[in-house]
Amino acid sequence: MRTSHNTIEVERAFEEASLRIPIADIMPLKVLTPAILKSVKYAQIAASINEVGIIEPPVVVRDKTDHDRFHLLDGHIRVDILAKRGDGEVVCLVATDDEAFTCNKRVSRIAIIQEHKMILKAIEKGVPEERLARALNVNISNIRHKKALLDGICPEAAELVKEKHVPINTFGLLKQMKPVRQIEAVELMIAMNKFTISYARSLVAATPESQLVRGKKSVKGLSDEQLALMENESAQLEREFRTIEQDYGTDHLDLVLAIGYVTRLLSNARVVRYLATNHADVLSEFQKIAEFQKAA
Numbered sequence: 001m002r003t004s005h006n007t008i009e010v011e012r013a014f015e016e017a018s019l020r021i022p023i024a025d026i027m028p029l030k031v032l033t034p035a036i037l038k039s040v041k042y043a044q045i046a047a048s049i050n051e052v053g054i055i056e057p058p059v060v061v062r063d064k065t066d067h068d069r070f071h072l073l074d075g076h077i078r079v080d081i082l083a084k085r086g087d088g089e090v091v092c093l094v095a096t097d098d099e100a101f102t103c104n105k106r107v108s109r110i111a112i113i114q115e116h117k118m119i120l121k122a123i124e125k126g127v128p129e130e131r132l133a134r135a136l137n138v139n140i141s142n143i144r145h146k147k148a149l150l151d152g153i154c155p156e157a158a159e160l161v162k163e164k165h166v167p168i169n170t171f172g173l174l175k176q177m178k179p180v181r182q183i184e185a186v187e188l189m190i191a192m193n194k195f196t197i198s199y200a201r202s203l204v205a206a207t208p209e210s211q212l213v214r215g216k217k218s219v220k221g222l223s224d225e226q227l228a229l230m231e232n233e234s235a236q237l238e239r240e241f242r243t244i245e246q247d248y249g250t251d252h253l254d255l256v257l258a259i260g261y262v263t264r265l266l267s268n269a270r271v272v273r274y275l276a277t278n279h280a281d282v283l284s285e286f287q288k289i290a291e292f293q294k295a296a
Contacts, residue, residue, distance in 0.1 A: 015094040018057055021070055023083050023090055026060055028072045032080055044136065046081045051135035052127045054078060054090065055118050061095045070094070112171075113162045116149040123147065152213075154179035157186045166195040173200040181211040263290045 036042055048055075058075025072079060073095055082090050122132055129147075133140045145168060150158050152175035160183070174182050185203045189195050204212075265271050266286055275283035 014059075015096060018091050018093050020089050020091050021060065022088060023079060024088075025068065026058075026070050026072050026079060026090075026092070027063075028076055028079070030076060032076060036077070037080075042077055042081075045077050048135040049078065049081050049085075051131055052122055054082070055122050056114075058090060058092045059095055060092045111161075111163050112146070112149065112166055112168060113158060116146050119143060119147050151175075154182050157182040160186045160190060161195070164190070164195060167197050169197045170195055170200040173197065173204050176204050176213055177207055178211050178213060181207055259289055262286050266290050 032042075056075075056078075058079050059073045060070035061073055063069040063071060070092070075092075079090060119132060123129065129140055129143050133143045136143070149168065149171055153171060157174065157179070166189075174185060177185060185200070185207075188203065189199065192199070272283065275286070
């Protein structure tokens with residue numbers, strides 16, 4: 001994307017407009033196994049498409065030699081279902097870079113915020129909640145809960161976890177915190193790779209009342225003194241975490257440089273012979289380090 005004010009070019013993840021593409025021109029990158037075709041997930045997606053149609057378009061990338069042909073990156077089940085229904089075309093998003101999409105797009109579908117957006121999009125198109133519930137094989141209260149998922153969640157916190165698999169009740173606990181504290185809590189969850197309800201509950205318990213939406217909190221089994229102690233310990237832990245986080249980048253760079261130096265040493269036959277003769281134990285450790293670099 002070029003701007004009129006400077007020469008900075010920002011690479012687009014997708015082409016500007018979606019395309020209606022003949023299914024015959026879309027080449028899948030994987031074969032659906034018999035187990036997938038018989039799975040509950042396949043049946044649910046088929047029921048959803050039959051009930052409300054395609055809500056989230058498949059993602060394709062143009063063939064490098066024939067730009068009228070496309071490789072399917074995401075949506076193999078959806079395209080297979082449409083093909084078996086006899087549909088001739090499907091609206092797709094066209095990725096500009098298959099590697100960037102593969103690396104950056106979600107690996108395990110579908111994150112709850114994406115599901116929330118999918119539900120909102122369907123409702124905006126006029127699909128009744130009852131019909132959505134039938135299509136997704138859930139009760140209507142589940143649809144309504146997911147529809148209101150981000151009510152009370154600040155945009156910055158939502159952006160941080162938009163591709164994370166977060167339990168729906170964890171969002172309810174985040175809503176008890178004010179926006180700045182929500183962001184802090186989410187950052188801690190990401191750093192710990194821990195999004196469980198129990199962890200979120202502990203973060204709420206360790207949150208000062210001034211950072212809670214409704215003020216004074218009550219945690220079953222804990223006195224005011226114990227809550228105050230938890231808050232102090234949590235604050236100390238967060239300060240230590242920030243310090244470690246700041247140091248990590250420098251330490252990681254030093255480690256990469258050290259591994260690179262050891263690897264170059266081992267590429268010198270004279271150095272290897274000397275170490276083998278005089279310091280076999282050191283050579284063994286250096287070789288382990290070099291192998292670690294290769295594995296990484």
